[in-house]
Amino acid sequence: MEDSVTPLSVLAPQCDAQRERIRKLFESGASAQETLRQLCELADEIIRRVFGELQRVREAGSQGLALLALGGYGREVLFPYSDLDLLFLFGNEKTEEESRPLIAEFSRTLWDLGFRVSSAGRTFEECRRIEQDNAEFHLAMLDRRFLDGDKSLFERLDSKVLGGPERQSRPFLMAELQRLTRDRLARYGNTIFHLEPNVKDAPGGLRDFHSTLWMRQLAGDRRDPRISPVNEDELTRSAVEFLSAIRCFLHYSNERNDNTLTYELQAEAARRSLGTDDNLRRNAAEWMRLYYRHARTLNRQLLRFMEQRPPSALSLRQRLLNATIRSKPEGGNGKPFAVRDGLLEITNEQAYADRNVTYLLLTEAARTGVCLSREAERSIAYIMAHPELPQRNSRVPWPVLSEILGADYPGVALRPMHRLGLLIEALPEFRNIDSLVVRDFYHRYTVDEHSLRTIEHLQELADSSDPRAVHFAPLWRTVDRRDLLILALLLHDIGKGMPVENHVTGSLQALETAADRLKLAPEEKTEIHFLIEHHLDMSATVQRRDIFDPATVAGFAATAGTHERLQRLSLLTYADIHAVNPEALTPWKAEMLWQLFVSTSNYFSRTLDRDRLHASDEGAMLEQVRQLAGDAPKVEVERFLEGFPRRYLAVHSAAEMAAHFEMYRKLATDPVQTEVKGKHHSFALTLLAADRPALFASIAGVLAAWGMNIVKADAFANAANVVLDTFQFVDLHRTLELNPGEIPRFQQEIADVLNGKQPLEPLLRGRLAGILARPPKVAVPTSLNFDDSSSEHCTLMEVITQDRPGLLYELGSALARLSCNIDVALIDTEGQKAIDVFYLSAQSGKLTAQKREVLREVLQATLS
Amino acid sequence: MMKIEAIIQPSRFESVKEALAEIGIEGMTVIEVRGHGRQKGHTEVYRGREYTVDLIPKVKLEMVLPDQLVNRAVEAILKSAKTGKIGDGKIFLTRVEEAIRIRNEERGEGAL
Numbered sequence: 001m002e003d004s005v006t007p008l009s010v011l012a013p014q015c016d017a018q019r020e021r022i023r024k025l026f027e028s029g030a031s032a033q034e035t036l037r038q039l040c041e042l043a044d045e046i047i048r049r050v051f052g053e054l055q056r057v058r059e060a061g062s063q064g065l066a067l068l069a070l071g072g073y074g075r076e077v078l079f080p081y082s083d084l085d086l087l088f089l090f091g092n093e094k095t096e097e098e099s100r101p102l103i104a105e106f107s108r109t110l111w112d113l114g115f116r117v118s119s120a121g122r123t124f125e126e127c128r129r130i131e132q133d134n135a136e137f138h139l140a141m142l143d144r145r146f147l148d149g150d151k152s153l154f155e156r157l158d159s160k161v162l163g164g165p166e167r168q169s170r171p172f173l174m175a176e177l178q179r180l181t182r183d184r185l186a187r188y189g190n191t192i193f194h195l196e197p198n199v200k201d202a203p204g205g206l207r208d209f210h211s212t213l214w215m216r217q218l219a220g221d222r223r224d225p226r227i228s229p230v231n232e233d234e235l236t237r238s239a240v241e242f243l244s245a246i247r248c249f250l251h252y253s254n255e256r257n258d259n260t261l262t263y264e265l266q267a268e269a270a271r272r273s274l275g276t277d278d279n280l281r282r283n284a285a286e287w288m289r290l291y292y293r294h295a296r297t298l299n300r301q302l303l304r305f306m307e308q309r310p311p312s313a314l315s316l317r318q319r320l321l322n323a324t325i326r327s328k329p330e331g332g333n334g335k336p337f338a339v340r341d342g343l344l345e346i347t348n349e350q351a352y353a354d355r356n357v358t359y360l361l362l363t364e365a366a367r368t369g370v371c372l373s374r375e376a377e378r379s380i381a382y383i384m385a386h387p388e389l390p391q392r393n394s395r396v397p398w399p400v401l402s403e404i405l406g407a408d409y410p411g412v413a414l415r416p417m418h419r420l421g422l423l424i425e426a427l428p429e430f431r432n433i434d435s436l437v438v439r440d441f442y443h444r445y446t447v448d449e450h451s452l453r454t455i456e457h458l459q460e461l462a463d464s465s466d467p468r469a470v471h472f473a474p475l476w477r478t479v480d481r482r483d484l485l486i487l488a489l490l491l492h493d494i495g496k497g498m499p500v501e502n503h504v505t506g507s508l509q510a511l512e513t514a515a516d517r518l519k520l521a522p523e524e525k526t527e528i529h530f531l532i533e534h535h536l537d538m539s540a541t542v543q544r545r546d547i548f549d550p551a552t553v554a555g556f557a558a559t560a561g562t563h564e565r566l567q568r569l570s571l572l573t574y575a576d577i578h579a580v581n582p583e584a585l586t587p588w589k590a591e592m593l594w595q596l597f598v599s600t601s602n603y604f605s606r607t608l609d610r611d612r613l614h615a616s617d618e619g620a621m622l623e624q625v626r627q628l629a630g631d632a633p634k635v636e637v638e639r640f641l642e643g644f645p646r647r648y649l650a651v652h653s654a655a656e657m658a659a660h661f662e663m664y665r666k667l668a669t670d671p672v673q674t675e676v677k678g679k680h681h682s683f684a685l686t687l688l689a690a691d692r693p694a695l696f697a698s699i700a701g702v703l704a705a706w707g708m709n710i711v712k713a714d715a716f717a718n719a720a721n722v723v724l725d726t727f728q729f730v731d732l733h734r735t736l737e738l739n740p741g742e743i744p745r746f747q748q749e750i751a752d753v754l755n756g757k758q759p760l761e762p763l764l765r766g767r768l769a770g771i772l773a774r775p776p777k778v779a780v781p782t783s784l785n786f787d788d789s790s791s792e793h794c795t796l797m798e799v800i801t802q803d804r805p806g807l808l809y810e811l812g813s814a815l816a817r818l819s820c821n822i823d824v825a826l827i828d829t830e831g832q833k834a835i836d837v838f839y840l841s842a843q844s845g846k847l848t849a850q851k852r853e854v855l856r857e858v859l860q861a862t863l864s
Numbered sequence: 865m866m867k868i869e870a871i872i873q874p875s876r877f878e879s880v881k882e883a884l885a886e887i888g889i890e891g892m893t894v895i896e897v898r899g900h901g902r903q904k905g906h907t908e909v910y911r912g913r914e915y916t917v918d919l920i921p922k923v924k925l926e927m928v929l930p931d932q933l934v935n936r937a938v939e940a941i942l943k944s945a946k947t948g949k950i951g952d953g954k955i956f957l958t959r960v961e962e963a964i965r966i967r968n969e970e971r972g973e974g975a976l
Contacts, residue, residue: 546875546947548920588896592874592921 005053008112011046015113018042023080023252032244032275040078043115044069044147047084050109051148058102064091065099066149066157070120072210074143077244080251081258083118084110085140090123091153116257127157130169135176138169139214174218178306181211189582192295193449195437196266199246200259204295206243208302209236215305236301239294242275246291249274261291263439285437292435292446300419304374307343337361343373352383354392359400362417366407369459372416381420396426398518405490406483411456414490418452427490429510432497444581447496453579454489458571468590472574475567475597478830480712484524485568487514488531489575507532523653530565531572538573542592553599562650563604563826570597605798605837606790608645608824612719615641621654628658632665640664643719645824651714660724663688667722672751676736676743683708683736684728689754691721696822697812698760699725702750704806705763707733713808713827727827732805767806780833782863786852794823794839795847797855801863803834811836814862818855820847865960865973866934870925871897872945872953877923883944884927887936891976892927901954922953928960930973 022042026035051067071085072078088103090096103121110117120137130138141162146154185203188194192204199205249269250259261269263284270287273279282290336348336357344365351357358380365372404413417423424431433447443450461469461476479485491514495506511532515525537559545552560566574593578585615622615638626637640661641648652660663673663686673688687699696715703710708729715725731737736746752758780802787796799811808827815822815838824839840847847855872880877894884892898919929937938955946952965975 542874544875544878546873548951586896588898588921591898595921 005057005109006049008109011050012113015042015046019080019114026248026252032241032248035248036077036079036244039080040073040076043073043078043084046113046115047086047110048148050113051106054102054106054109055149063150064095064153065089066151066153067147068154069145069147071140071143074140074145075210076145079244079247079257081116081254081256082251083116083257086117086119086147087141087144088119088121089127089149089153089157090121091150092125093123096121096123124153124157127162130172132172135173135180138173139177139180142214142217170218170220174215177211177214177218181302181306189444191445191449191453192292192299193435193446195439195444195446196260196262197291197295198259199243199250199261199291202295204292204299205259206240206247206298208298209240209243212298212302212305215302235297239297242290242294243298245275266437288437288446289435296419300374304378307374335360335364337364337376339370340373342370344370344376345373346376346379349379349383352380355394355396356392356400358422359396359404362413362422363400363404363407365416366404366410366413369409369412371412377416377420380416380422384421394425398520401426401487401518402483405486406481408462409459410482410486411452411459414452414455418448423490427514429494429514430490432494432506432510434497436497438496442580442584445579447493450579451490451493454492454572454575455486457575457578458486458489468578468585468587471590471594471597472571474830475571478828479567479571480564481524481527481568484527485531485571488528488535488568489572491528492532492535492572492576504533504535522655526653527565527568530561531568534559534569535572535576538569538593538596539577542589542596547592547596547599553596553603556596557600557603557607560600562647563601564651566597566600566604604647605826606787606796608647608826608837609791609794609839611646613641613644613646613649615639618649621649621657624654625657625661628655629661632661636665637661639720640718640722644716644724647714648716648724660686660688664722670751672754674747674750676747678731678736678743682728682730684726685750687723687725687727687750689723691717691723692754694813694816695723695754696725696825697809697816698753699727699750700806700808700812701760701764702746702753703727703729704809705760705767706735706746706749707731707767707805709803709805710808710827711829713825715822715825717823764806764809782860784856784859786847786856788846791839791846793845794841795852797838797840799834799836799838799859799863801834803829803832807834807863808836810862811838811859814858815840815855818851818858819843820851820855865928865930865963865976867926867928867958867960868934868937868941869956869958870941870945870953871899871922871955872925872941873947873951874921874923876945876947876952877925879944880925880941883940884937887933887940889927889929889933889937889940892925895924895926897922897924901951920951928963928976930976 019039019042022035022038025038026032047067066089068074068087068089069085070087072082073085078084088096088099090099103119107117107119144154144158184201184207188198188202190203192202194202197205201207246261246269247259249272250261250265251257253265253268266284266288269275270282270284273282274287276282276287276290336346336351337344337360338347339345344361346352346361352361361372361376364370404410407413414423417426418430424434430448433451436447438447445453458476460466461473464473491507491510493503493507494510495503495508498506498509500506500509508529511525511528514520515528520528538556541547541552541556545556547553557566560569570593574585574590577589577593618641622634622637622641625641626632626634629637641657649657659675663675666673667688667690671689675686677684677686685699685703689695700710700713709732710727710729712728713726715723717723736743749758749763753760753763780800782799782801785798787798790796801807812822820840820842822838823841826837828835842848842851870880874896881892884890898921900918900920925941927937934957938957941955962971963973963975964971
């Protein structure tokens, strides 16, 4: 008997019976750790038996050949259908040559017994060399374990041969491991929140845990990687057990090495309460939340460790240099944080007991795009997890949140806010979609992940080479009230986690509670309400309507209402589609969206005077304004509103209209009414006056004389020729910001110029000369376009030119000199480009061809 | 067996899909395409820049059907895709010699 091997007909049923026993053990509730241990023991036993018998039969000596387990099997973690990673270690090339028939038969036997063998062979000498293009092999070698054969060979390899090369190659292996890990995480979109995650390779999967172990080992944290992680903290152990249980379950369910947690298997795992011991009944979505919680633990640990370890070997000089840099935090402005190694670090942990300080840090992240270090997050998490620590200001006020949301990189702050639970603290409604799986053919991520991705896709627009982003980048740069758009994106899908039939209804309910708690202004709430309510409209129009049909464009324009809303809705739609999955926003769809945006935007600017307000048709609005204006007589309010373009209604709230009406009533005693409101160095001027020649040019002139740069303006007139102009301008020299007492003098100067009490030219003389002397940073060629077809009474003139202070004054003056009346004006800027649309008339009609030509010549000369 | 390639307006896609589903046709390949026939493109000006839309977005449907279903499918597409305007699209029919289901190597109409 000793000279023969156990026949397969005997061994295979034994093996199968053992596998079946272990399977039943797992299904009856044994832990994953126990299951994996028993599977490993079974493999060890069979391997040793087959290997030993073959050695005896073939009379192969036990010297010079050792059998090693590598990778997961080396760690004594063997999943039901995982590969067996084996290494044949040869003392020399001669043994390698002689062992070939034995190895071939050994491998064949294991395959026939149902093991998936993945083997490699190396001589002792070969093991000394680090293969630069095979880092995976060397990483698997870190988990080597002796199985059978020449033990002294293994011990020599372990203690003498590999010691030196492994130590020397640590920087290389660490860098390679970091590269492989980064590539792996990127392959899965750098998120744990997949709807059908791969529990081994996706971020948060078991590979994250093993990569962390390898990194720690390479960094010298743990001398022996084979020690089971009993010393790891409870969270990690529990996460590893949970994910291991899922992986076992997936292997058994699929009967192969398939680690994708599909919808079907999620439901089954939830039904079995897999990985839980609290006997609570959970549906699939609730059970998946447990998965994401554990995945987050493993992923966070990996990322923290990746940040701590530089991926390349540093010389002593470099280390000393780094130490010098680190000892000098950037800024030095007394703030309890600093930028170190390109990440925001906390310099005074105690200060973070005050939530205001935490938000200061997050605002900095959102403003600069610099991420928080994992250590900074860890410190904040510690404070948040210990309620016994004194904590102040845990309620975030809207102005603070608004600053984060309205910054250039809101996603950079919102990500850690979500990880730390701060987002749910500030916006408890978000809890509804926290790690929420909604089964859908197209969506790849959980609802919270999708929502955060929408925001990240927008912030990427600032610096994107993606051809799909080209058209949308300028919209992002110039969008008004970015904070409202971002809040709408955070809220737009919250209804998906609420017991409502239509998720939009739920999201709007969430807005109600959020708006009350954050104390949003009514007009802010209205804007967000619009975006949530219509967040699917643009996408539906693009896909289900003929966007080249003018009626479709007109209908969509009616929905959007104003250019500002259109811009926000377009960005929201772009981001919403983009965040469904990486392929969802095809160039084709992006182009269609852009087409609809352009057509609708042009529709707005070309139809402004077509649609005038008839106050008597607007009963409810009229009544609201009347009440807000202290029960003013209805007829008087009607007279004021009659004839304004409908855009006036769309861009102003009832409260603003009531304020305008109050100013209108004072015109009888004071013919020029102005109001100035400001925030930081950005101000808004509202002016009411009876129409008069060169009115627009005069206001623009005073603003230029004070050094103000107009970035946006609207000029409207009602049926009684009362003009309402609004100008948004930047206080370039911070005159009004630093000297609020100058605001009344500024207003008085406007009134004096308009009333003819003060000439404008002397005020402007010095200012404009200085401006013209400065060369522009970006050259914008001038273009003038006339359109006679869009308006019944006016000629539209679109001017695109280099923006500069005083530009509107020059344009307005030229128009006034040529007796062109401005019926409506829409002034906008995009970086250094001014985009102005004027509705012009002369002698109560459109401009003649001759007048247009003269105007073109004059303006070309003025603007160049 | 015939292969039907239908190039239609994107806005008509849902209607066409529904019309085909009504006669029992669920399987098809849908491709987002751009092109033009007699419906030439146009130029849009936005903020001083001209955007020439010379290739108009369309949706292309592809399906291979047994002969007895082809006429009904064509009729369904015609009815649901037609608006009467230039740019409604085209339908192309091609004879298909063989169809093979990769999973079980089944051949002929049974593989459709």
